[in-house]
Amino acid sequence: MMLPLLHVSPGESALGWNWHPDVLALCAVMLIGYWYAVTSLRARYSDGAHVQKRHVALYVSGVLALYVASAWPIHEIAENYLASMHMVQHMLYTMIAPPLLIAGMPAWLLRVPLRDRRVFRVAKWLTLPIVAIVIFNALQVLTHLPETVDTALETHWFHLVVHIGLVSSALLMWWPILSPLEELPRLSYPLQMGYLFVQSLIPTVIAAFITFSSGVFYHYYATAPRLWGIDALEDQQLAGFVMKILGSLILWGFIGWAFFQWYERENAGSREARGDEVRDEMSRMGLPMEKSS
Numbered sequence: 001m002m003l004p005l006l007h008v009s010p011g012e013s014a015l016g017w018n019w020h021p022d023v024l025a026l027c028a029v030m031l032i033g034y035w036y037a038v039t040s041l042r043a044r045y046s047d048g049a050h051v052q053k054r055h056v057a058l059y060v061s062g063v064l065a066l067y068v069a070s071a072w073p074i075h076e077i078a079e080n081y082l083a084s085m086h087m088v089q090h091m092l093y094t095m096i097a098p099p100l101l102i103a104g105m106p107a108w109l110l111r112v113p114l115r116d117r118r119v120f121r122v123a124k125w126l127t128l129p130i131v132a133i134v135i136f137n138a139l140q141v142l143t144h145l146p147e148t149v150d151t152a153l154e155t156h157w158f159h160l161v162v163h164i165g166l167v168s169s170a171l172l173m174w175w176p177i178l179s180p181l182e183e184l185p186r187l188s189y190p191l192q193m194g195y196l197f198v199q200s201l202i203p204t205v206i207a208a209f210i211t212f213s214s215g216v217f218y219h220y221y222a223t224a225p226r227l228w229g230i231d232a233l234e235d236q237q238l239a240g241f242v243m244k245i246l247g248s249l250i251l252w253g254f255i256g257w258a259f260f261q262w263y264e265r266e267n268a269g270s271r272e273a274r275g276d277e278v279r280d281e282m283s284r285m286g287l288p289m290e291k292s293s
Contacts, residue, residue, distance in 0.1 A: 017072055017073075018071075018072045018075075018076065019071075019072070020070065020071045020072060020075065023067060023070045023071045024067075024071075027063050027064075027066070027067045030063050030066075031060065031063055034056075034059055034104075037109055038051045038055075038056070038106065038109070041109070041112075042108070045108055045109070045111070045112050046106070046108035046109075051106055052106075055103075055104050055105070055106055056104065057104070058100050058101075058103040058104035059100070059101060059103075059104025059105065060104070061100045061104070062096075062097045062098070062099075062100030062101035062103075062104055063097075063101075065092050065096045065097035065100060066092070066093070066097045066167075068092060069088075069089045069092035069093055069097070074088060074089055074092075075089070077227065079153065080224065080225070081224055081225060081226075081227040082221070082224075082227055082230065082235050082239075083149075083218055083221040083235050083236050083238075083239040084230075084235050084236075084238035084239040084241075084242055086149075086221075086239065087239040087240075087242045087243050088242055088246075090143075090166060090243075091242065091243070091246050091247065093163060093166045093167050093170065094136075094166050094167070094169075094170035094173075095170070095246065095247055095250045095251075096250070097167065097170075098167060098170040098171045098173075098174050099174045099177070099178055101171070102171065102174055102175065102178045102179070102180075103178050105180070106180070107180040107181055110180065110181055111181065111183075114181075114183070114184075120183075123184060124183075124184060126172055127172060127175045127176065127179070127184050129176040129187060129191075129195055131172075132169075132172040132173050132175060132176060133173060133195065133198065133199055135169050135172055135173075136169040136170060136172060136173035136199075137199070137202045137203075139165050139166065139169045140202060140203060140206060141202065141206065143162050143165070143166060144206050144210070146217045146218055146219070148162070149217075149218045149220065150218055150219050150220045153218075153220045154220065173199065176192070176195060177192055177195070177196065177254060177258075188262075189258045189259070189261050189262030189265070190258075190262060192254070192255075192258040193255050193258050193259060193262075196251050196252075196254055196255045196258070197255065199251060200247070200248060200251045200252070203243055203244070203247050204244060204247075204248070206240075206243065207240040207241070207243040207244035207247075208240070208244070209240075210236055210237070210239055210240030210243065211236075211237050211240030211241055211244065212237075212240075213236065213237075215233070216232045216233055216236055217236060218236065221235060221236065
């Protein structure tokens with residue numbers, strides 16, 4: 001449903017305001033489709049499950065992130081001037097919009113297509129942590145090669161394919177962290193921390209090559225008109241900095257969240273175990289103690 005949203009329009013370099021009616025229309029389709037699903041389809045597929053306001057807020061935020069990445073001014077600057085803004089666009093497509101979209105989907109709605117056994121088998125394989133992380137990072141490497149970037153920026157249909165691949169692979173990568181489905185489960189909190197740590201490694205290597213290169217990797221941006229007095233090498237170094245810092249902040253933020261969730265769960269389990277020990281001891285002393293509900 002979101003794929004046409006990632007349309008990249010060819011054209012002359014320009015910073016003039018463009019309201020991108022195609023992007024607006026497709027964002028509207030995503031929002032109307034979601035509204036229809038959680039209202040009209042809910043009674044048919046959810047057995048009366050309640051749609052929480054946080055789901056709606058998260059999903060709308062995910063659509064907004066896609067719109068911001070695909071519309072003025074990020075679209076114009078990324079496609080015509082600055083590699084650093086192109087990296088901001090990619091961060092929105094991979095690190096911000098996908099987790100918001102997954103978190104905004106009620107479990108019953110995600111189960112609708114999984115009723116087909118063939119769809120379920122494919123989804124189960126694709127969302128295996130090792131498969132998801134390999135697919136995502138393979139695309140991260142491929143889409144940051146100089147040949148890929150230059151070709152994408154010069155060839156409309158190929159750029160569209162690149163953006164579709166980035167968003168789709170990011171949805172897979174985030175699934176083991178945010179899945180609401182028991183049949184396609186998320187990892188345990190300790191494994192989430194390990195998974196996200198591993199995920200942080202390859203983008204860090206890519207960012208280091210981009211940041212500390214002594215020359216400009218991407219011919220397209222080397223010959224693009226300069227903006228705001230930023231030369232091509234500084235622009236490339238800023239792109240690497242964005243990839244490293246913004247990506248790391250998001251991934252390590254989730255690692256911290258997983259750690260504290262794990263700590264709270266383990267602490268709650270310890271308190272319950274200590275309570276059971278006290279009740280057993282009281283019982284042996286002939287002083288029964290009721291278990292609190």
